[in-house]
Amino acid sequence: MFDQKNTRIIAAIVVFIALSISVTTIAQALPVTDMAGRKVDLPDPVRKVYAPSPYGSYIMYSVDPSMLAGLNLPIKDEDKKYFPKEVRNLPVIGSIAGQGQSANIEVLLKAKPDLLIMWSANRSAINKKTEESLKRLNVPFVYAVAENLSDYPDVYLFLGKVLKREERTKKLSGYSRKTLEEIKGIVNRIPVERRPSVYYAEGVDGLSTECNDSIHVELLQLAGDKNVHRCHTSNHKGFEKVSLEQVILYKPDVIIAQDKVFFDKVFKDPAWQNVKAVKEKRVYLIPRHPFNWFDRPPSFMRILGLKWLANILYPGEYKIDMVKEARDFYRLFLGVELSRDEMKGVIYP
Amino acid sequence: MKSNLFFPVMLFILVLTAAFSMTLGKYPLTLNDIGGFFLFKIFGAGSMEPERYQLLRSLLIDIRLPRIIAAILIGASLAVAGTSFQAMFVNPLVSPSLLGVLAGASFGAALGMVFSKSWVAVQLLTFCFGFVAVLISVGIARMHKGNTILLLVLGGVISGALFTSLLSIIKYIADPFNQLPAIVQWLMGGLSFVDRKVLLTAGIPQLVSIVLITFFSGYLNALSMGDEEARALGIPVEKIRMFLIFLATLMSALTVVLAGIIGWVGLIIPHAARMIVGPDNKVLVPASAFIGAIYLVVVDDVSRMLFNVEIPIGITTSLIGIPFFAIILRKAKKGWN
Numbered sequence: 076m077f078d079q080k081n082t083r084i085i086a087a088i089v090v091f092i093a094l095s096i097s098v099t100t101i102a103q104a105l106p107v108t109d110m111a112g113r114k115v116d117l118p119d120p121v122r123k124v125y126a127p128s129p130y131g132s133y134i135m136y137s138v139d140p141s142m143l144a145g146l147n148l149p150i151k152d153e154d155k156k157y158f159p160k161e162v163r164n165l166p167v168i169g170s171i172a173g174q175g176q177s178a179n180i181e182v183l184l185k186a187k188p189d190l191l192i193m194w195s196a197n198r199s200a201i202n203k204k205t206e207e208s209l210k211r212l213n214v215p216f217v218y219a220v221a222e223n224l225s226d227y228p229d230v231y232l233f234l235g236k237v238l239k240r241e242e243r244t245k246k247l248s249g250y251s252r253k254t255l256e257e258i259k260g261i262v263n264r265i266p267v268e269r270r271p272s273v274y275y276a277e278g279v280d281g282l283s284t285e286c287n288d289s290i291h292v293e294l295l296q297l298a299g300d301k302n303v304h305r306c307h308t309s310n311h312k313g314f315e316k317v318s319l320e321q322v323i324l325y326k327p328d329v330i331i332a333q334d335k336v337f338f339d340k341v342f343k344d345p346a347w348q349n350v351k352a353v354k355e356k357r358v359y360l361i362p363r364h365p366f367n368w369f370d371r372p373p374s375f376m377r378i379l380g381l382k383w384l385a386n387i388l389y390p391g392e393y394k395i396d397m398v399k400e401a402r403d404f405y406r407l408f409l410g411v412e413l414s415r416d417e418m419k420g421v422i423y424p
Numbered sequence: 425m426k427s428n429l430f431f432p433v434m435l436f437i438l439v440l441t442a443a444f445s446m447t448l449g450k451y452p453l454t455l456n457d458i459g460g461f462f463l464f465k466i467f468g469a470g471s472m473e474p475e476r477y478q479l480l481r482s483l484l485i486d487i488r489l490p491r492i493i494a495a496i497l498i499g500a501s502l503a504v505a506g507t508s509f510q511a512m513f514v515n516p517l518v519s520p521s522l523l524g525v526l527a528g529a530s531f532g533a534a535l536g537m538v539f540s541k542s543w544v545a546v547q548l549l550t551f552c553f554g555f556v557a558v559l560i561s562v563g564i565a566r567m568h569k570g571n572t573i574l575l576l577v578l579g580g581v582i583s584g585a586l587f588t589s590l591l592s593i594i595k596y597i598a599d600p601f602n603q604l605p606a607i608v609q610w611l612m613g614g615l616s617f618v619d620r621k622v623l624l625t626a627g628i629p630q631l632v633s634i635v636l637i638t639f640f641s642g643y644l645n646a647l648s649m650g651d652e653e654a655r656a657l658g659i660p661v662e663k664i665r666m667f668l669i670f671l672a673t674l675m676s677a678l679t680v681v682l683a684g685i686i687g688w689v690g691l692i693i694p695h696a697a698r699m700i701v702g703p704d705n706k707v708l709v710p711a712s713a714f715i716g717a718i719y720l721v722v723v724d725d726v727s728r729m730l731f732n733v734e735i736p737i738g739i740t741t742s743l744i745g746i747p748f749f750a751i752i753l754r755k756a757k758k759g760w761n
Contacts, residue, residue, distance in 0.1 A: 129600075148599065148600075176596060176597060278606060278609065279543060279606070279617070280616050280617050282616045282734075283609065306732065312605060313605075314605050314609060315733045316609075316614070316616065316733045316734035316735075316736070317732070317733055317734065318449070318450045318487075318616065318728050318734055319487050319616070320449045320450040320451035320483060320487060321450040321451070321732070323451055323479070323482075323483070324450065324451055333602075335541070336542075336543045340619075344486075344619065345481075345482060345485075345486045346482055346486035346487045348478070348482060349478060349479045349482040349483070367601070367602075370601075371601035371602050371605075372601040
């Protein structure tokens with residue numbers, strides 16, 4: 076049935092398969108427990124990683140972007156200057172399940188990641204469907220779990236261990252921990268009644284907001300917990316609609332604005348002039364480059380966002396040079412050096 | 425209804441509804457406050473602290489009034505556009521979205537929200553793509569020979585489907601954290617988007633269109649008998665139809681510019697009006713305008729008062745419209761003939 080030529084080819088294939096199996100066996104080592112409590116055998120070394128959701132990619136931008144096999148979302152042209160060159164040139168692969176454009180599994184295979192970084196904001200919400208579709212890749216994955224901003228120091232240490240970037244992530248983790256403790260200390264010293272109340276304005280009309288217990292306003296919770304919209308979050312998406320009359324009634328001392336269209340008109344629109352914060356000119360637009368400092372998406376940028384917010388709410392108690400702080404942060408976390416003027420352009424858009 | 429009193433009564437109800445809506449809001453204002461404010465503002469009667477005056481002015485003139493006016497304009501526009509479409513296409517089941525204007529405008533809005541920085545550009549794109557979608561429908565109908573009405577309807581199906589899928593593409597490539605929720609919100613409609621400047625710019629063409637369609641409603645009667653009969657009466661069917669389609673598109677696209685997608689008004693209000701005043705378009709068109717206006721003002725009151733958060737008005741109009749439509753479906757057929 077087989078002639079000699081065929082037999083030889085088959086033999087060659089068998090040898091090749093056997094060899095490649097043994098090579099992979101040698102490469103496999105290092106058992107590790109990930110943040111969801113799963114035991115995973117890590118490949119060694121890990122050269123390329125891919126994050127199936129943008130959240131995982133965000134944290135990789137700060138850990139070591141050169142390890143990314145590809146991006147989930149394209150980087151906007153205006154934001155390119157905030158990334159090192161190796162990130163700018165990465166191909167857009169997309170994401171698995173949810174958030175934006177979905178990845179083609181074969182493109183992903185071609186990109187050859189050694190490890191997948193799964194991101195989960197909540198241990199219970201681990202997405203089985205994503206896991207199922209990722210099993211086809213036959214690439215090991217680890218979970219990085221951050222339910223709160225206060226989990227970030229641990230996430231950094233964990234990723235440092237997994238990716239062998241311990242020295243770097245120790246710095247990032249230390250910075251995050253220090254910031255969280257610093258702000259906590261300041262807020263605790265200020266009695267609740269002296270903390271300014273805050274309205275968080277989203278959308279072009281500024282009339283979408285979040286309940287005080289929403290994951291979208293974690294920074295407000297950390298910086299004094301005086302969100303005027305006190306309710307129980309009805310859905311994960313947020314964006315709860317309120318009326319302008321309600322906002323006037325809330326009498327917020329400060330407005331934190333998410334949308335530039337809204338921010339540009341708020342001081343001109345006569346309807347808004349009766350809101351306390353507008354009268355007192357205490358409306359602030361959240362910096363958003365390369366990604367938002369406050370939320371949407373929730374990322375490590377919120378650590379800097381927390382400083383920014385504390386500085387706005389307690390300028391007397393928390394005196395910092397915001398431009399300098401931000402430049403240090405961008406240098407440390409994003410690996411980019413911005414001039415003072417460029418930084419001002421980000422902070423006061 | 426033959427009575428000459430009908431329109432004055434409708435106007436009275438509309439004014440009454442609007443006035444009543446002025447008293448509704450999350451900020452508690454008593455009738456005394458409101459009465460006092462208008463007495464002071466118009467006649468200079470009584471006295472008022474500047475701070476209080478400023479607050480009342482803001483609540484009543486800047487917040488509630490533009491919203492109520494927008495509800496009136498949008499309700500009337502959608503109802504009149506729906507009425508003229510139903511007559512023109514000799515079919516009681518069509519709505520202003522028949523030729524794809526809402527799909528096109530939705531796409532334009534989403535496109536602007538994703539790719540443009542200025543809100544004016546978003547509004548322009550919304551408006552333009554409403555027209556582009558209708559032009560495509562008309563273009564498709566013109567490409568082929570045959571029953572114009574049928575071809576227009578099919579053109580509308582194609583154009584609507586095209587822009588719906590283009591909208592999906594935009595949603596797909598939109599930033600899932602910021603842009604996507606904004607687009608979704610917009611597609612659910614809401615009068616909180618209305619601001620005074622846009623209201624002035626969009627309101628005038630809307631009013632003019634309503635008046636023009638009322639003026640041309642005699643032709644609608646002829647068109648509703650079918651093209652052959654209308655031609656036999658010596659009416660330039662094609663020209664009149666294109667002109668009416670243009671007006672209806674203009675009004676409908678502007679409603680999206682003002683407040684996003686508000687469905688079902690253009691379908692059910694003409695039915696409700698027909699049940700009250702009968703099928704004569706000379707009466708039906710203005711009656712639809714009034715009923716649509718009153719309806720949307722009331723629905724918006726519900727939207728903003730029912731819960732602590734606002735319900736997008738597109739949801740409310742659909743939830744009310746669908747059962748209503750299911751109930752009158754049988755009557756609709758009867759009322760038509």
